Amino acid sequence: MAQQQQHMCKECGQTFPSYKLLMHHSQQKHGATNPVMEKRPFKCTQCPYSSDKGANLRSHMRTHTNDRPFICVFCEKSFKLASNLNKHMKLHTEEKVYACSECQQKFPTAGKLKKHRLEGGCSTNNSAANQCQYCDKTFPDVEQLNGHMLTHFVTDGSSYSTTAS
Helix, strand or coil: CCCCCCEECCCCCCEECCHHHHHHHHHHHHCCCCHHHHCCCEECCCCCCEECCHHHHHHHHHHHCCCCCEECCCCCCEECCHHHHHHHHHHHHCCCCEECCCCCCEECCHHHHHHHHHCCCCCCCCCHHHECCCCCCECCCHHHHHHHHHHHEEECCCCEEECCC
């Protein structure tokens, strides 16, 4: 088994499995400064993370909390990072060109179709009882149907109306 490289503190001889942990120790115990850290003035108060951009630190701070300010307008799922919301939105907005040969449900990527097949999305539970009244797609359970139904509604702030999909 390969031995992991150890990083030793020059002040007290204590060793650490990573340079980052050594630097954190040196700063906390010995008041040492790290030339890399000095170029990164935005420092996390809860871990050794630092950045040269305040926006990066604000995003990072959400890893220490349950703050999820980025919310999907279609299904209300929330995310800590805008980039994760943007990836998620593709589930609702991308053209769905990959159709399941068993149930005709369509997916935006071949990978999502494969996942559907592997997870048994075409089980005997996938019946007309779980069929969308607007686009005739069927779903393995009521929860997925209800989540899908939200994609057919838009709001102007005061009322909802259906959209064609």
